Amino acid sequence: MSVRSASVKDVAAAAGVSLGTVSNVLNRPSRVSPATRERVERVMLELGFVRNESARQLRAGKSRTLAYVMLDAGNPFFTDVAAGIDDAADDAALSLFLCNSANRADREAAHLALLEQQRVQGILITPVDADAVALDQVARRGTPIVVVDRTRRLEDFCTVAVDDVLGGRLAVEHLVDRGHRRVAVVGGPTTIGQVSDRYAGARAAWADAGLPAEDLVVVATDAMTVAEGRSAGERLAGMPSRRRPTAAFCVNDLLALGLLQQSIGSGRSVPGDLAIVGYDDIEFAAAAAVPLTSVRQPRHQLGRTAAALVLEESTDPDHEHQQVTFTPELVARASTL
Amino acid sequence: MSVRSASVKDVAAAAGVSLGTVSNVLNRPSRVSPATRERVERVMLELGFVRNESARQLRAGKSRTLAYVMLDAGNPFFTDVAAGIDDAADDAALSLFLCNSANRADREAAHLALLEQQRVQGILITPVDADAVALDQVARRGTPIVVVDRTRRLEDFCTVAVDDVLGGRLAVEHLVDRGHRRVAVVGGPTTIGQVSDRYAGARAAWADAGLPAEDLVVVATDAMTVAEGRSAGERLAGMPSRRRPTAAFCVNDLLALGLLQQSIGSGRSVPGDLAIVGYDDIEFAAAAAVPLTSVRQPRHQLGRTAAALVLEESTDPDHEHQQVTFTPELVARASTL
DNA sequence: ATCGCTTTTTGAAACCTTTCACTGACAGGA
DNA sequence: TCCTGTCAGTGAAAGGTTTCAAAAAGCGAT
Known part of the structure; x- marks a missing residue:
């Protein structure tokens, strides 16, 4: 019903504390005395406070999201890869968004652009065209990208593939x-x-x-x-x-x-x-x-490994690109x- | 390589125009004279400017994204529904994020929470438990929700299902x-x-x-x-x-x-x-x-209709919830x- | 009471974009 | 010449959060 959701400011006012304290409750609860913390939390519940992720991200700079741009969501192979990625993302307390390019380069490009604008923490992708220059540009501008199930001539990406x-x-x-x-x-x-x-x-x-x-x-x-x-x-x-x-x-x-x-x-x-x-x-x-x-x-493993690589690339400052190859089995x- | 991507401010400075003009190039190109528009666009390219979606959304209030929380990404039925949603989203120039709850209520809840924080324009969901109270709360706080392929006792959602x-x-x-x-x-x-x-x-x-x-x-x-x-x-x-x-x-x-x-x-x-x-x-x-x-x-149609409903709910102020039922066919x- | 220390809280700045009322400039009509 | 209207472009404010230096409060010891 509420036409605009409550902000930290509203919570702060209602709880009789400062903005900073509310933020501390959200991000570093241990720095807040139990009494105020509890009070603030109760007010949040009452007001139906929902943190505004855009504002958070704008200020904090980082997002808590990975994305997998899949080639064909209708092919079970790729959904299984996605499940592997999902597992790894879960473990790292990140969310995973799936995008389906459905084999179309224009859709892939649109998804890439939006994901870059969203400043996602990393992008996993099985590209329509492994040599698309758009990938390079995004990577060069700083978004970690791992190419899944495709190999790349150039070695400026992490790559996870099967022989x-x-x-x-x-x-x-x-x-x-x-x-x-x-x-x-x-x-x-x-x-x-x-x-x-x-x-x-x-x-x-x-x-x-x-x-x-x-x-x-x-x-x-x-x-x-x-x-x-x-x-x-x-x-x-x-x-x-x-x-x-x-x-x-x-x-x-x-x-x-x-x-x-x-x-x-x-x-x-x-x-x-x-x-x-x-x-x-x-x-x-x-x-x-x-x-x-x-x-x-090993499609599950493929996904897990790709996720691990993208995480490493996004956290480790002197990360080296790796080309991981798995062995298939009859x-x-x-x-x- | 650039450690922090260029902002509108940087672009404005480099192009010798004001912030507002850069924004106009981005959002209302017709209000800008061809000459300056072209100059600004060139500078954007040179600087590798990528619009910061968080900031945009924070100011503009609205997001350009729909999300479908699917019950089981491994079941082709749901990926086909997703394809239908995707079609409709494409037509409306919105992006679609897919989330997989994999039949787990905890994952579903986590996805819902994040999507609400992201202020997505609408959520489509095939819920693990059609009566989960979390759904009601999110809806009540103002995010349009359409329940797909599940019926709901209460009529406080739009619903798309098959008989x-x-x-x-x-x-x-x-x-x-x-x-x-x-x-x-x-x-x-x-x-x-x-x-x-x-x-x-x-x-x-x-x-x-x-x-x-x-x-x-x-x-x-x-x-x-x-x-x-x-x-x-x-x-x-x-x-x-x-x-x-x-x-x-x-x-x-x-x-x-x-x-x-x-x-x-x-x-x-x-x-x-x-x-x-x-x-x-x-x-x-x-x-x-x-x-x-x-x-x-009609799973494709199911998705398309669900997307249409969520769009209507998010734009039409006096929207009435509808329960659409399709007819199956042997x-x-x-x-x- | 005072001091020194730790724990808790505060307030303002910063993040980047969009919006909107406004200024200038310029053209055409009276 | 003056007025009116259009078109381009400007600049400041606003949006919600996090961060951080600094202030306040609490506390035990002197």
Whole structure:
């Protein structure tokens, strides 16, 4: 009801103390005698006092907030990363705001600008374009930034990522081990660093196994979604059977799930007619009707580490940028038995 | 590098104009002559000026931000609702912050407190406990709040929800139509309003069909996750076959996916041995190996509407609280053919 | 009473922006 | 020439909090 909320001044007046004392109750309660502290606190409750964070921040200079600008809030991989960040933020008594750039550079830029204006303590980001110059500018102006799940050529950021070349290698080695000699690699666009790294690992493993390059078939997709996975499945099905791969490595689980669905739906058995390996090991991978073999990334750990780095950068004056790389792990399930 | 970012004062000095002019460039560019405007803008760029949002907000009184406190960022249903909110916020040139309460009341309370201190323009929330008194207090102190996907007894909030009783009814009517005469209802805990409403609809439909109440079997779960769905499947499988239901209505899709997986994994066919209806129609429902029949909620629309309401409440002085209810819709797929 | 010490409280300055009443300048009309 | 009206730009005040030096109060010892 109250049209304007009470300020410290109102509280001070009502409690019969000075402004400074009210502020002390808020920020250094031990410096205030128990009696007055209690009185002030009671008045605050009565008046429904709510501290004005803008004013606090303006004066104190620092905020108690981290932000994670996520690439796609609809992809469980990123929400799991966010959960990891959240854990770490909780431990440090910071709040975490999530922003969704939904794969759009303009939205990402808008979020970055606002976060910088808010003077957040640090920004974690999985950028649409890892080389966007906007990131550099924000960082240079003093907001700590950690890039999550993308690597950066320049070393002027902390970076937390997973070894995608190794991940691609693991997937293809697994398929080769299972006896597959014609394999599809499904994913795209290759402008995404992730995708090209996983491709590179796949090719390296294939070559190491002494198999001819033309039997590793690239099936390019426009995005990494379930729908694109289905469409890739149709393209695979349309190939003449002697050239058709017996297995597919999808560069993420959404693609793999789409492919799986299309395959089963059109009567091919998995893994009998087509073995499938996904990437990310999202919860729905294990829960698919044919549980999906997938390359697991330590996504929770990814988030936790990124948060730790951004905290360090924001507190430690002579902080050195680090590039942390985690190791992926293949989880074999029924889709490649 | 600059240790403290430039302020309007610095810009004014460097451009040889007054503070007020700089502010005008920022907020009412048309009141400034093109020449000076351009000069000021150039200086801003050179100095790397970043407007201090705290100071702006402190003076201007209003913030340009909405927040959605989501119940579970890992559930695609909520991320889709968030996407709808985001759309509407975009249109209104507001930013959206997402907070994840992860089903924990303490986290929810912490987020609410911070958002109130930040003086956000409005809060959208799917609360852990729809009757939490904290919500009332925040609302009473003047922050517009819209409750999403939960109904509230008291009418002192705007509310956007879907008719869950009808949803439950649709699901069970569909199964009865398909000839099922012994059906399981899977979900819980029933303290969640959603769950009990869907149960109620299910029972009503069952009774309307003239079927005996004891043939609608409740399978209670502790949570609405994939894992709980699997465990429910095991319990169903353990029933003697003459008492075992031929169909299951799961109160959300995560449960349904878990049940589906367990059923197929243990050799039962879907829908042959067990027909399954889910709820929410998340993307993964259609993408399951046996595409899932599900009760679709207009989740995008839910978000959009909620955002519109909170905007109206924050701008229109004589705003009346509204309770908007959407109608769910059954999407029949292979899991109940 | 006075001194020296600690604990508690005070008051004013500072943080950065926006707002608004106001001044100057300048053009056109009478 | 004088008046009126527009357009650009100015400068001070205000917004709510924190900080910090300094004042006040309390207290035990002399």
